[in-house]
Amino acid sequence: MKLKNKLALTGAATMVALFLGLNANAARMDMVDVSNNNGYMSTAEYVSMRNEFGVKAVTVKISEGGTYKDPYAASNIANVQAAGMYINGYHFARYATKAQAIAEADFAGQTAKAAGLPVGAVLATDVEAEEQNNQSKATNDRDNVAFMQEIQKFGYRADIYTSGSWANNKMTIKGKTGWIAAYPYVASGKNWYSTNHAWQWSSTAKFRISYGGFDVSQLNSNYYTAGQKSKVKPTNKSAVKVNNQKANKNTYRQYASAKWVKEAKTYTLKTAVKLRTGASTSSNTIAILPAGTAVKTDQAIIKGGYRWVRQPRFNGYGYLATGPASNTLEYVKSGATHTYYTVKSGDSWWTIAQRNGLNMTALASQNGKSIYTTIYPDQRLVVR
Structure with a gap:
């Protein structure tokens, strides 16, 4: 969870x-x-x-x-x-x-x-x-x-x-x-x-x-x-x-060693999210941003169990959680679109990578896996 x-x-x-x-x-x-x-x-x-x-x-x-x-x-x-x-x-x-x-x-x-x-x-x-x-x-x-x-x-x-x-x-x-x-x-x-x-x-x-x-x-x-x-x-x-x-x-x-890193991205919210005065669930709420809101960020950090991003504002910064500490984006989606491939019987990381002009390790990495992770028929993988 x-x-x-x-x-x-x-x-x-x-x-x-x-x-x-x-x-x-x-x-x-x-x-x-x-x-x-x-x-x-x-x-x-x-x-x-x-x-x-x-x-x-x-x-x-x-x-x-x-x-x-x-x-x-x-x-x-x-x-x-x-x-x-x-x-x-x-x-x-x-x-x-x-x-x-x-x-x-x-x-x-x-x-x-x-x-x-x-x-x-x-x-x-x-x-x-x-x-x-x-x-x-x-x-x-x-x-x-x-x-x-x-x-x-x-x-x-x-x-x-x-x-x-x-x-x-x-x-x-x-x-x-x-x-x-x-x-x-x-x-x-x-x-x-x-x-x-x-x-x-x-x-x-x-x-x-x-x-x-x-x-x-x-x-x-x-x-x-x-x-x-x-x-x-x-x-x-x-x-x-x-x-x-x-x-x-x-x-x-x-x-103990969590640090802010640069992340200049624009996210679109999939659900309503609270914009806060700090990167903490105990920080005051500035506003509740509705689903569909586009949020431009400049930094990110894994802190307090969440992945937080910082939004530059006219009078300082706002902070919102994009999802859990595992670094997945549960509340937001990036503006990029992906092309998916559905795994067929007999496929391997190597055959899929070759078919799509990719490096096998890079293919596995962009899907959050390694080349030693088992894949199976009907699983969807990002190839673009």
Whole structure:
């Protein structure tokens, strides 16, 4: 999942010293969540996550709003199960009324069934969008309850995923419930959100044979592993410990070293976005820019869980989030148009690159992948 409100960093040098010196028990990589942003994930990749990093469960994106179905949901569910791991799902919420929440739950439940999500799995509602940001806490609580009650009619267990800054602010998250995102990890001698089911502590974790960054969580209860049976356990316990510690250190360093970079671009908003006085969700709102607005920027930064851009204005600057910290553009689209190629049976990175006059590595890179990433029939790739 993307779009989380993370915690601000202070005293970076001191924090790093504390982290490296005191964090003998690194946050665990118990659960990974994946979506279409991660592309096709093979069984081998999930086996590697399990054996080398100690991942127990995978939560896959099922749907969003009332119409979007994640195209990778079915293959992710099948491949996670083939790897012998616990499988769950999540729905990215767009609802702003009780009726919309019930309708989205029906859509999510039906989509999950069709994709093969087993009865007894968790199907969480991911509540972090502008639609909920514009509602009162009471309204969000009402809508979340309606979604969760409806989703249970499909045989799934319910939960809420949201950011640490939204929990008990934008909505109520009681103890012994909830999956909370708050990072980067800072050594404190305590497990964050230990009274909740899960704590997501990074969105940039790396796995040995998988491309890109991943959301990882520590499980504080058996809620996301109950109701199903895991067939296998990690085979390399020493590697699990080392890899978990490395992931903690890398996550902290990335967020501690974030810097502004030049980015002179024009974006068109796909949805309404708040223009703020600073690159933080706690900064004051200058205006709410409607969908279709063209925004010219001069700089960008990954900060506080979002990808922020700076807009020069007549009296200073405005700041808006373009999407999650994974550097994807969820709220905006660039003015450039692309030409796509649909993968056919027997295709490879090399054959597609040759057919379109491209370098194989460049082709993979412009699609957010590497030449070692598996591609499969009917997948769409950008070739221009």
